Amino acid sequence: MEPMQPQEQQPKKAPPSREERFVAGVLKLCAENKGMAARLRRADNPATEYQSWELLATYGIDLEQERERLPFVCVAATIAKAKAECNGSMGLGRAIAACYENGNATDQAKARLRRLLACDDLSELCRILRPLLSLIGSKVGQGFDYIRLLKQLRRFPFHAQQVKAQWAQEFYGHTVHVEKEGV
Template structure:
């Protein structure tokens, strides 16, 4: 029952993201463990931290969303959860925005994913790119919720990412 609650209650997403951000500010060991979670061979190094949130480590569909978002937060070390949606952040990582051919290729690759494992593997390099290109923090709570929702409603999540990306239309407010 706790697993289902952890999967569906959005407030737990906010608690997880805000706790990770707070811990990364004061504990470089947690930050280092979360950064290592980007590599499947060293992902286990953050399991103790994930388990403290009651995250089911046995099932990829439940573990990988937290691993992916936790690793992104550990890499960036944001001061707070941001307001930029993933699709908008991806588009703003390119000078041409959503008209950029490499950006379009990346979003299409993400939209072609069929399961959470594939989504998380595809997101990792995109999140690194976003971290290197834009200064405003992502909305990690929204991203975590979207990844967790993917197994239940993949078409809805894909539509959200596409809407965020293609509605960007070259605006420059993500670059500062």
């Protein structure tokens, strides 16, 4: 009898992260349900943020915890306002720079970045981000990386300096690729 040969196994693809599932769900929902998309656009305002709570609750987001709720509200409202069709690959820093690539406005772009980098807490950051993300949605359009932004916003309360450094790195266009040694 011949010994059995092990079948070659395909590397298992990691299941989508919570952020990936949320962004994909919001993109799909906005495309299929115009009423919910309109409610999400209105959720961009702190006074009407509650209009997004039904969606957030379906994703198991603790509505009582501001540091958990705000990143999801901010990203959902941004997707709805931008009428995004898919997740892109452009990070926040690069998107800010892209809004002002017409030459003379680079000082304005740097001022926007500096204001963002001066934020000390998540609620202030989301308040400053709202108009900036609207600008990015109108100028950059498709191509913005909502998943990356959501991950960064969720990490901000714990690793603010690291997140700010990533945005500055993207803005100034000096992306550093770190290779893992010994892998």
